[in-house]
Structure formats: structure tokens, C-alpha cells
Amino acid sequence: MTAVTSETLFRNVRVFDGVSAQVSEPSDVLVRDGVIEAVSRSPVAAVADGATRAELDGGGRVLMPGLIDAHWHSMFATLPLQALTTADVGYVNIVAAREAEATLQRGFTTVREAGGPVFGLKLAIDQALVAGPRIYPAGAMISQTSGHGDFRFPFELPRGVCGNLAHTERIGAAVIADGVAEVLRGVREQLRLGATQIKVMAGGGVASSYDPIDVTQYTEAELRAAVDAASDWGTYVMVHAYTPAAVQRALRAGVRSIEHGHLLDSETVAMIAERDAWWCPQPFLDDEDKVSVPPTSEWKLERILEGTERAYGLARTHGVNLAWGSDTLFDARLTTRQGAQLAKLTRWFGAAEVLTLATSANAQLCALSGERNPYPGVLGEVRAGAIADLLLVDGDPVADIDLLADPAANLVAIMKGGVIHKNTLA
Numbered sequence: 001m002t003a004v005t006s007e008t009l010f011r012n013v014r015v016f017d018g019v020s021a022q023v024s025e026p027s028d029v030l031v032r033d034g035v036i037e038a039v040s041r042s043p044v045a046a047v048a049d050g051a052t053r054a055e056l057d058g059g060g061r062v063l064m065p066g067l068i069d070a071h072w073h074s075m076f077a078t079l080p081l082q083a084l085t086t087a088d089v090g091y092v093n094i095v096a097a098r099e100a101e102a103t104l105q106r107g108f109t110t111v112r113e114a115g116g117p118v119f120g121l122k123l124a125i126d127q128a129l130v131a132g133p134r135i136y137p138a139g140a141m142i143s144q145t146s147g148h149g150d151f152r153f154p155f156e157l158p159r160g161v162c163g164n165l166a167h168t169e170r171i172g173a174a175v176i177a178d179g180v181a182e183v184l185r186g187v188r189e190q191l192r193l194g195a196t197q198i199k200v201m202a203g204g205g206v207a208s209s210y211d212p213i214d215v216t217q218y219t220e221a222e223l224r225a226a227v228d229a230a231s232d233w234g235t236y237v238m239v240h241a242y243t244p245a246a247v248q249r250a251l252r253a254g255v256r257s258i259e260h261g262h263l264l265d266s267e268t269v270a271m272i273a274e275r276d277a278w279w280c281p282q283p284f285l286d287d288e289d290k291v292s293v294p295p296t297s298e299w300k301l302e303r304i305l306e307g308t309e310r311a312y313g314l315a316r317t318h319g320v321n322l323a324w325g326s327d328t329l330f331d332a333r334l335t336t337r338q339g340a341q342l343a344k345l346t347r348w349f350g351a352a353e354v355l356t357l358a359t360s361a362n363a364q365l366c367a368l369s370g371e372r373n374p375y376p377g378v379l380g381e382v383r384a385g386a387i388a389d390l391l392l393v394d395g396d397p398v399a400d401i402d403l404l405a406d407p408a409a410n411l412v413a414i415m416k417g418g419v420i421h422k423n424t425l426a
Contacts, residue, residue, distance in 0.1 A: 006051045007032050008418065009044055010390070013058035016398055018065040018359035018381040021352040023398055029063055031388040034418030035377070038384055056413060056425055062396050064355065065380050066109025066133075066389030066416060067404070068362035069338065071259055071280050071325020074100060074135065075116035075173070078332040081207065085151055089117065089171040096121050099335060100132025106338050106407045109389035109416045110134040110379055112366050114238065114259060114327065115141035115149070115199040117172030122194075126374070131421055134375050134389075136366050138199040138238065139190035140175045142183060142226060147217045148201035148208045148240055149174035180225040183218075187229040196369040197257070198230045202239035203246030206293055206300045207329060213263075213300040216246045223253035234371040238280075242304065244268040251275050256368055259325070262307035269314040273321075278365050280323040281311045283344040289337055291329070312348040323365045324357040340405035351401040390415040392425075 008031040015024040017039075028044040030037040032051070038044060047053050075096045076084060084092065100121060103111065111133045118137045125132040143149025145159070151174065152159075152166045159176075168174045172193075175186035187198050202218055204211040211217070227237050231254070238257035239250045244265050247258050251271055257278045261268075272279050284291075286305045293301050315322050326341045328334045345354040363380030367373060378386040392413035395403045403410040414422040 007037075007047065007053040008388075008415070008420065009053055009055045010063055010392065011043070011055060011057045012060055013063040013392065014060060014396070015039060015382050016062055016064040016355060017383055018356060018363075021350075021398075023062050023396060026060060029382065029390075031390070031415070031418050034388055036382065036384055036386045036388050039382060054420070056392065056423065058392055061412065062393045062398075063382060064391050064393060064397065065359040065382055065386075066391055066414070067107045067339075067342070067358045068110040068112070068366065068380055069108050069325050069358070070112045070323040070362040070365055071114045071282065071327045072103075072111035073114055073116050073327070073329060074103075074111065074118050074121055076330065077328045077335050079330065081330045084173070084330070085167060092117075092171070093120060097124065097130045097132070100125060100130060102335065103338070104131055104133050104414065104416065104421055106336075107391045107404065107411050107414060108133050108338060109414070110136070110363075110366065110375075112136040112197070112325065112362070113138045114240075114325070115139070115173070119172075119193050133416070134379075136196040136369060136374070137194060138197050139193055139195040140169070140172050140186070141199045141201055141240075142175050142177055142186045142190075143201040144217050144222070145176055145178050146211055147176075148203070148205035148211055150176055150210065151208065180221055183222045183225045184229050187226050191229070191233045191235075191372075194374075195235075196372045196374060197235050198226055198237045200226050200237055200239045200255075202250045202255070203241040203243055204300070205240060205242070206291075206297050206304060209294065209296055213303055214243055216243065216249060218249075220249050220253050223250055223255065227254040235369045242307075247272070251277060257323075257365065260304075260327075262304045262311045264311060264314060266314055266317070269318045269320060273318045276321065278321040278323050278368075279315060280325050280365070281308070281315065282325060282327045283312075283341060283347070284308050285344070289334060289341060291331065291334070316348065321361075321365075322357060323362050324354075337405075339407055340402075343401045343405050346401055352398050354401060355397060388415055388418045
């Protein structure tokens, strides 16, 4: 990481601003004190009094906003599930810190966490002790007993009224909460720790061994309790759910963000649109990036893979607020495919639409955290007044989005908050 300068000037760059469908004519982009000061077709010459300036000649390359992954698990992305459920949390944090730097080097300058003990890592990144993306933390995932966040071993049952916490609860990965009172406590604990949004498990999942994919989790009253507690703090609830029953119940309770939803029907997707909620599915396909699951979960994964095509079609048909997140879990190889997973969306959308999802659209979703937003300002855009999270791409990602699948070769400069974390032009 280079020394901080108060100004950085990108000369002769074509701009993808995160909103438009095309790149601009050659321009200059001036960054001052971590914020984009100007985007100009005319050369920017003057240096502010007392400022120091670094200049990067883009040579006609494309400058774009830093990418945002709206469904990421910093603590769970690389280590196998068995290690996460047994390892010392200090080791998990060290592995996660290394992966955070790799995430930034892939061009992802912001992640919205979908659950995990990430508060310490976020603080270390914000204090520049380690390099990594901006983190919008959800904290521990709120799960009912037998829900998607209940990773206890069979010998840990019965729990009892005053039973011991499971390892995943002790390290802050999950909160097992049953009934309105326990849900309120669990949500409020995460808000106290600094959660920017709350993650609730509203239905069955693939990664968990004991809950079938079709089950609906939490009553409407319990979900509404989570929503009310989050709303009192000016923020919102995101839910893990795949089925119409689970998603409709969550929407009736006031949930603002649906994660996954690969088994939804037209009626439910229309309900997402009508309630102005957000939908964040993933391009899970039966391809080289198919996740590895235990044999007992294979049937659940197959159902999800079969639903992906229909899910994206329904999202387009109903015009929902669409986000993108990779949801990479338990696989160090798959983390390196983060940009490739984004590029896969061109199966359903144009490249400019995909890039908009991973920049300005995902930024709008992060901003739903309101007063809990740890990074106030405009993310995901290249315009005057926006936070200077920027990527200089050796090529045009609007014409060839697969450039983002090889960030080591094709990202020649990476800036986060005005600080350059990569520069191969020097």
C-alpha cells in the first residue's frame, strides 16, 4: 500500500460511472481527501494549496467504481465447515484477514456481510491495521432451533432451558433464539455490537445438515419482532429463504431483503416488487463452480441449481430491486472466482446491467442501513462527491466483462477511499 496523498489524478481514462450503459470519452478524474472532486473532459491542472498530488496516466483504460458483493461471508469463505465449527476463533480471524486483502485485490472494495463474527476484522480494516474491503456487518445469524443457523452436533442435544451455548454461538457466528423474547434479545445484541443490518434464517438451506430446504422457519410474530427491533435502530432485516412460503411470511413481517429465493414463483416475486423489497439471488449453476456438499445435502443443492434460471427470469419479468452477491462458503478455490461469478450474470443480463448491479445498485442496498451506515456518502458511482473507491481496468468491462474474472492481470490500479492499494502503472 502506497503512502497517502491528498490528491490523486487519473488522466486520460474512459469512465464507467456505475449508472450509465456505456463508458465516457477520455476524461480526467480528480480525487481529493478520499472523495471524487471532479470528473472532467478537460484536463485538470491546478493543485489545491498545500496539497500533494499523485498522477496516473490511464492511457485510455476504463475507470469504474469498486465492486460491491452484497452477500459475502468474510469469516466463512475459505475454511471448510468442519474447521469453522471446531477451530479457535483467533485462527479463523487470521485466515479471514488474509482473505480480506485478497478480496480487495480482486476489486471488491465493499462487502455486505450476510452473517458471521466479523466485527473485529471490520475494525482492523477501518483502522488500516490490515487491508480489506469496507464491511457492512450483520453479526451473528439469528436462527431458530433446528434452523439454518443451528450447526450443533447431535450430541449437543437436548440443550435445556439453561444449557450451554454451542461453539458457533460462543464465537458469534449464530444466535439460536426461539420465541419473540429471545429473537428480540438476539437482534439487540447484534445491534449493540455494531450490526448495520440483521440476518435472520427464515427457511431451510443447503449448508446445514438437519433442516430440509422446503421448511419455513420462524413464525410471523418472531420475524416481525426482528424487524421491529432493527427498525427501532433505523435499519433492516435480510432473510435467508428459498421458498414462496418462507419469503411471503418474511415480506408480511416487513423484511426488506430476500437472500437466495431460487424456488420462488411469480406470485411471490410480484410481492417482492410490490413491497419495494430487494432480492439478492446467486448464479448457482451445475458448472465448474458448483459447491461441494455432503451427500446428505446433495438433493437440496440440486433443487437450487434447477431453480436458478427461473429465478433470474422472474426477477427481470417483475422488475424487482435486484442485487448481486456471491455467497461463497467453505472453499478457498471458489473465493478466487468472485469476479467470474459476477460475470456469469451475462447469461441473463447485459454486461452494463451486471456492472450496475455490482456497483450503484448494491450501494443502494447497503445504504438501507440508514443511521447505522458506517460509511456515509455515495458508494458505487464515479461522480463528483462520491467516495473514491475506484478500479482502473486494462480494457473495457462493458465490452468484455470477463476481464473481471482475472483481476490480477486486468486490474492495473485499485483505490479505496482515496488510498491506492494496487498500481502496476508505477
